[in-house]
Amino acid sequence: MIELHQVTKRFGDTLAVDAIDLCINQGELCVLVGTSGCGKSTTLRMINRLIPHTSGRLTIEGEEISQLDEQQLRRRIGYAIQSTGLFPHWPVARNISLVPQLLGWPEARVAERVKELLELLNLPFAEFAHKYPSELSGGQAQRVGVARALAGDPDILLMDEPFGALDPITRESLQNELLRIQRQIHKTLVFVTHDMDEALKLASQIVVMDQGKIIQQASPTELLLNPANDFVAQLLGGEDRGLKQAGLLRVAERMLPISSNNPSLDQAPVIQLQDSLRQALSMMLWHQCLQLRVYEGESLVGYLPLDRIIQANRHA
């Protein structure tokens, strides 16, 4: 668990982070979001002591980080950034093996780890291990950056706008990969972005910051349902909020059981149980219909009328 109690950071006269309290549980994917200059990156970098905090208490598993050996602390924390920070004259495998080598792992274990991570990040070893960073696309370089951050098997992974420079399609595919990886490795992730859609998609907890303060900490659904103030509501996209919320809720949560007196259902298009209400809405608009049949794999399990989607956005 990472805990911040009244943590403050001053750069001269600038109060970058203003007495924040924050608790990030083990296995959480916590996303810090807010407008430029609100203190997100500073907060992130205080966690691995790249920036020392000016005052307050910042603990990892109950230990105040300013009391810990700096090297030991960094071993427990992976760090991935937008520009990847890969060494340009080293091939991919050597870039990834840097931290395990610094940790003194035996050579065979380091080689095994590099293979394992390339596989985890969907980069075939034979194709990528010997390439140089200049021979990679932006998305591939970013995957290598994430692999490198995970190499020493840290408990915590800090990510500072890691997908910020990528085109929307690559970005979305890397977001999906991150969610898949997190389901597998279950680390504590702290992720910085200024993109609320990215935050809503990835986070188990969202921390909204403004002018060095935390304005709200909540799950994506709680945030969409109860934004703390107008600033948060604006960040959530004003009237687009309903659609964003429909993107988070699953068909399974709003469908109804099949009823025998619904003959028009036979003609209705099919959606899967795990799809989002936003996908359902989009399908209804496309097919100009008011209900969908809901399938789980090959089996019909229920139906979803339009009014259940509209109600979902009021009462979810």
Ligand SMILES: Nc1ncnc2c1ncn2[C@@H]1O[C@H](COP(=O)(O)OP(=O)(O)OP(=O)(O)O)[C@@H](O)[C@H]1O
């Ligand atoms: N090394 C530094 N020296 C002086 N001021 C700094 C330093 N680093 C950050 N600041 C200031 O602290 C404040 C918070 O910066 P920070 O980088 O944490 O914001 P951010 O929310 O991550 O912004 P962005 O999304 O633009 O990266 C800003 O006013 C910034 O100018």
